[in-house]
Amino acid sequence: MSILAPFLALLLATLLVAYHRWSLAVFTALSATLLVAVALAGANMTATTVAAVLLAVVTLPLLVTPLRQAVITRSLLRIYTKMLPKLSDTEKTALDAGTVGFEGELFSGMPKWETLLAQPKPELTAEEQAFLDGPVEQACRMTNDWDVTHVRNDLPPELWEFLKKNKFFGMIIPKEYGGLGFSALAHHKVIQKLASVSATLSSTVGVPNSLGPAELLLHYGTQEQKDHYLPRLADGREVPCFALTGPSAGSDATSLPDFGIVCEGEWNGARVLGVKLTFDKRYITLAPVATVIGLAFRLHDPDKLLGDQSDRGITLALIPRDTPGLEIGRRHFPLNCAFQNGPVRGQEVFLPLSQLIGGEDYIGHGWRMLVECLSVGRAITLPSTSAGASKLAAVVTGAYARIRKQFGLSIGRFEGVEEALARIAGNAYACAALSQATAAAVDRGEKPAVPSAIAKYHATELAREVARDAMDIHGGKGVILGPMNYLGRGWQAAPISITVEGANIMTRTLMIFGQGAIRCHPWVLKEMQAAQNPDQAAGLREFDHSLFGHIGFAISNAVRSWVLGLVGARIGNVPGDAYTRRYYRKLNRYSANLALVADVSMLTLGGKLKFKEKISGRYADVLSQLYIASAMLKRYEDEGRPAAEQPLLAYAFHDAAHKIELALSGALRNFPIRPVGWLMWMLVFPWGRRAQLPSDRLGRRAAALLMSPSDARDRMASGVFLTPCENNPAGRINSYLPKVILAEPVERKFIKALKNSDIEALDFASQLAEGVAEGWITAEEKAQLEELRALTWDAISVDDFDPFDLQAASLHMDKPKSAQATRAA
Ligand SMILES: Cc1cc2nc3c(=O)[nH]c(=O)nc-3n(C[C@H](O)[C@H](O)[C@H](O)COP(=O)(O)OP(=O)(O)OC[C@H]3O[C@@H](n4cnc5c(N)ncnc54)[C@H](O)[C@@H]3O)c2cc1C
Numbered sequence: 001m002s003i004l005a006p007f008l009a010l011l012l013a014t015l016l017v018a019y020h021r022w023s024l025a026v027f028t029a030l031s032a033t034l035l036v037a038v039a040l041a042g043a044n045m046t047a048t049t050v051a052a053v054l055l056a057v058v059t060l061p062l063l064v065t066p067l068r069q070a071v072i073t074r075s076l077l078r079i080y081t082k083m084l085p086k087l088s089d090t091e092k093t094a095l096d097a098g099t100v101g102f103e104g105e106l107f108s109g110m111p112k113w114e115t116l117l118a119q120p121k122p123e124l125t126a127e128e129q130a131f132l133d134g135p136v137e138q139a140c141r142m143t144n145d146w147d148v149t150h151v152r153n154d155l156p157p158e159l160w161e162f163l164k165k166n167k168f169f170g171m172i173i174p175k176e177y178g179g180l181g182f183s184a185l186a187h188h189k190v191i192q193k194l195a196s197v198s199a200t201l202s203s204t205v206g207v208p209n210s211l212g213p214a215e216l217l218l219h220y221g222t223q224e225q226k227d228h229y230l231p232r233l234a235d236g237r238e239v240p241c242f243a244l245t246g247p248s249a250g251s252d253a254t255s256l257p258d259f260g261i262v263c264e265g266e267w268n269g270a271r272v273l274g275v276k277l278t279f280d281k282r283y284i285t286l287a288p289v290a291t292v293i294g295l296a297f298r299l300h301d302p303d304k305l306l307g308d309q310s311d312r313g314i315t316l317a318l319i320p321r322d323t324p325g326l327e328i329g330r331r332h333f334p335l336n337c338a339f340q341n342g343p344v345r346g347q348e349v350f351l352p353l354s355q356l357i358g359g360e361d362y363i364g365h366g367w368r369m370l371v372e373c374l375s376v377g378r379a380i381t382l383p384s385t386s387a388g389a390s391k392l393a394a395v396v397t398g399a400y401a402r403i404r405k406q407f408g409l410s411i412g413r414f415e416g417v418e419e420a421l422a423r424i425a426g427n428a429y430a431c432a433a434l435s436q437a438t439a440a441a442v443d444r445g446e447k448p449a450v451p452s453a454i455a456k457y458h459a460t461e462l463a464r465e466v467a468r469d470a471m472d473i474h475g476g477k478g479v480i481l482g483p484m485n486y487l488g489r490g491w492q493a494a495p496i497s498i499t500v501e502g503a504n505i506m507t508r509t510l511m512i513f514g515q516g517a518i519r520c521h522p523w524v525l526k527e528m529q530a531a532q533n534p535d536q537a538a539g540l541r542e543f544d545h546s547l548f549g550h551i552g553f554a555i556s557n558a559v560r561s562w563v564l565g566l567v568g569a570r571i572g573n574v575p576g577d578a579y580t581r582r583y584y585r586k587l588n589r590y591s592a593n594l595a596l597v598a599d600v601s602m603l604t605l606g607g608k609l610k611f612k613e614k615i616s617g618r619y620a621d622v623l624s625q626l627y628i629a630s631a632m633l634k635r636y637e638d639e640g641r642p643a644a645e646q647p648l649l650a651y652a653f654h655d656a657a658h659k660i661e662l663a664l665s666g667a668l669r670n671f672p673i674r675p676v677g678w679l680m681w682m683l684v685f686p687w688g689r690r691a692q693l694p695s696d697r698l699g700r701r702a703a704a705l706l707m708s709p710s711d712a713r714d715r716m717a718s719g720v721f722l723t724p725c726e727n728n729p730a731g732r733i734n735s736y737l738p739k740v741i742l743a744e745p746v747e748r749k750f751i752k753a754l755k756n757s758d759i760e761a762l763d764f765a766s767q768l769a770e771g772v773a774e775g776w777i778t779a780e781e782k783a784q785l786e787e788l789r790a791l792t793w794d795a796i797s798v799d800d801f802d803p804f805d806l807q808a809a810s811l812h813m814d815k816p817k818s819a820q821a822t823r824a825a
Contacts, residue, residue: 005043006051009034018559021110024552028059062548073544080543081531083606094511097371098449100520101441106587106626107520109557109595113575113584116630121638122440128186132719135166136193140721140728145198146483153338155204164236169208172215177230179214184376184442188384188435189719195388196720197728199493202385203339207285208233210377211370211501213240213294213318213357220358220369229292229318241290243281243344244370251506254314254367258297262305262312265350273305274352275317281344285500288331288342293319294357295344296366306360313364316357325349335492372447374501379442379452382497383435386463387428388720389490393470394428395717396486396730397421398706399737401473403795408751411473412707415696420469422699425706426651427469428716430628431462433652437631450519453511454624457504460497467491482799486730509613513620517598520623523550524602550599557596558683564589565686577641580633583653587629590660593684594622597667604676614670621663625656632656644712647701654694661691709738729794736791743788746781753777764789 002008013031016022022030032055039048062068102119105111124132142159155163163169171187173179182190187209195202208214214233217226232238249256258279265274279297287293299312306312319326327345334341353360362369401412401421411417438455441448471478471491478487498504502511518524526546533539564571564585574584598619601609609616629652636642636649664684671677694702705712721728724735753776754767761767768785771777777785 003044003047005038005041006035006048009038010051010055014555015559015563018552018556019563021552021556024059024062024548028055028063031055031059065544068548069540069544073540073547076547077531077540077543080527080547084528084531093368093371094449094515095518095525097368098375098447098519099445101444101446101448101451102630103448103450103454103516103623103627104520104522106591106623106630107516107595107598108522109553109560109592111588111591111630116634117575117637119440119444119634122185122436122443124186124189125183128182128189131180131182131186132189132193135162135168136190137721137723139163139166139168139201140193140197141723141725142727143198143201144483144727145200145489146481146485148198148200149336149338149489150481154340155200155338159201163205167234167236168205169236169239170214170234171205171209173218173230173234177226177234179230179234184380184439185436188380188387188439191381191384192388192391192435192719193721195385196392196722196730199385199389199490199496200338202381202388203285203337203496206381206385207242207339208240210381211374212242212377213238213292215373215377216242216294216316216357216369219373220362220365222354222359224354225318225357225359233292238292239286239290240292240294241284241286241344242294242296243279243284243287244296245283246279246281251503253296253370256296256298256314258295260297260299260315260317260351262299262301262303263350265352267350267352272352274350275299275315275356277317277319277346277349277351279344279346279349283332283334283341283500284344285339285341287344288329288340290328290340291321293321293326293328293344295319295346296370299363306363314366314370315363316366316369317351317355318357319346319349319351319355323349323351334496336489337493337496371449375447375449375452376442378456378501379438379448380435382501383431383438383455383459385497386459387432387435390424390428390431390463390466391716392720392722392730393466393487393490394424394706395713395720395722396734397424397470397473398703398713399734399740400477400795401703402707403733403736403740403792404477405792410707412703417473418703419696419699420473421703421706422651422694424466424469424473425648425702425716426655426694427462427466429645429648430632430652430656431459431466432716433631433635434462434628435459437627437634450512450516450623451627453502453507453515454627456501457507457512458624458628460494460504464494464498467494477796477798480798482801484729484797484799486728508620508624509617512624513598513616514610516620516623517602517616521595521598523547523553554596554599557592557599560592561589561596562683562686564592565684568687568690576633576637579641579646580636580649583629583633586657587626587633590622590626590657590664593660593664594619594626596683597622597664597680600676600680601667601671604673608672612672615667615672618663618667622660625660625663629653629656639715642711642715644705644710645715647698647705648712648716651694651698651702654692654698657691658693661685661689665689707737708741733795736795739791740788743784746777746784747788750777750781750785 010031013027013034017027017030035048035052102116105115139162142162148155167180170179171182171190175181191202191206194205217229229238233240244253246256246258260275260277263276264271267274277297279295295317296314299315300310301312302310321328325347326349331342356363401417402410404411412421434455438448438451441451467490470487474487481488523546527543527550530539530542530546533542569585569589572585572588574581576584601615605612632649632652668677668681722731722734724731750771759770761770768782772779772782
């Protein structure tokens, strides 16, 4: 037997144990057994002895815990403490806030899919469904987005009233306070539907239900504050806004210069202890019409009226609109979206301490309060808005691409258009699955800090891509604004979603990976906490446990990456059906890849990784695509594995896999320590980068689903406003599709006959009459073609205006000064 046999036995044991993530004791026992076996089978005794000694030298010190701690862990802890990146208070707060859900599994290198699939299918209650079918449908019918965005630059007064009366602003407020007390899923569905008709409408409803006074009061308000404000917010007597951003503090919100000084002042005719606030905020949604303004500022107590500390930290307050010194009411003009948005300023605005959210107890906790609440709102408003806009664009663009004909063919039949349509289908499918998954996470009681950042970033990016493709397919029909245009305003609004609630570039690099790597990693946060434990003995024990857990984890991920790469992710027990099992296996591989590269990067780059945003951004993409793909697989299972949806799932999955490999290869090719990059490349891509974009054939199937009525198309259309009414050209076009398809053979027959004839009539009506006279078509077919012409005409029409109507209303008023813009910063 070869001299190499004992070493091969050790290698086999290493691979087996690491792949299955068994313990060191199992490794030792298995290795010893294999060594005995090869010795009995006649292996070279010297080689066997060397291998056994090697095994003992490596494993025994590690197996004897006190020895390991004293000799190895203590010195490693010292090095680790020096390497530990310094975290700002902002980052510490962000890390402490929120919970870890399935995204933790995706970071584990070995996701437990049964955990994902065991999560209950998200379902609405009968009451929530009735709200969607009743008031939400009605609000959509009442919305004419052209009137909103061009004519009045606001929702009409009757719609404001309707929204308030039906408690649209109180969806998250419990019933005991007069709100609707809806689930996050219902909240998601409401915003999704509203967004499919108007971004102004969905933003107006979204903001009071997202991060703002209601959410903050629910969690931290004093009983008195809750009793006073929540019922008034629920029925719209109070309109809230929340002011955090200012000219110098945008993404870096904790650097806010706005301040409050603790002092005595007048409030309701009495002298009380309170705060004098000076602030300058901008971009604040609903501010121009808000009656109660949530404000973030830094509290100072120079006269130590509240205690020993002078700088008390970020604090939150509620300012009634009529408070003296408050400057409010002017509007910004965000990309032609008409939701109310504007600056709020204040000079020495006095408030009693009872107006601080949570009262004195929560002074200085403002940032934590915001971060804790932000993840819930962020998980819903913008992802749902994006899902609504994408679903609608997908369905209507499919119909339009079938109805609109050029060169004698539906434009959707041209491969160039089909390619864009397929992208729309895949992106809208992914966006819908992603936004529903994060809403469901909130309903499971999670505060999904990382998934909400993933959902916010990717849903808005997917929606922007859908909007771009939909605009391209619609050509001039998308460009010409007016009541007939259902895409242009959404396209204009896309960058707003990208910017708000954490601008996307920063969300990707700092939040998704930065927080994700630390929060979701099974060991990193524990190591950091152990290293900072003031009880050194306990810290050493905890660090030892985490460190060796981490080392085993890293070895396992290296082995799993390499093995799964070698076999093209074709092995492993996974759930799913014949169609999806390969997807779960691929995700297992990518999960191991992510865990491996994240570990190696943190180990080799340490604190510098934080500034290597081109690397961490790509890792963020890997985590995000893993999350999106998992959300799609869960949706497929929840829907009962619909065969009709498989092309959409497949398209979106291949796209996600391609993005994952692209991100990984980009990060490894550009890894600053080149040999480390090469080594990781060998483990991650033993055969090179293999994932391809979805094939043209698959793209054709996905695009075809949008252009013909089907089960999958109905599912895509569900939850968006497609009622074919006067205000809804998108709904009308969608409703034409079955009739248009039915008329297609007749139309083909007629056009063919027309081409082969010598009739000279140029107008359609005469041609039809001739067609009947010549017997090419029947009288019913003539009626069918007439209807087809009328429907097509409605679908392809655009608006034109009297030039007067396009001039700003202020031109025709005697109010020149206020019509001018002033600088907000
Ligand atoms: C229409 C609208 C509505 C809004 N509503 C509200 C509201 O109701 N309440 C409120 O308080 N605020 C609101 N905002 C503010 C919004 O949250 C901010 O615009 C956002 O935080 C970004 O700040 P900024 O615009 O100053 O951009 P900046 O902070 O100047 O960012 C500019 C760019 O730099 C990037 N960037 C910044 N730091 C980093 C980093 N460390 N790494 C990588 N990239 C980075 C950002 O991603 C962005 O792309 C609203 C904004 C808009 C436009």
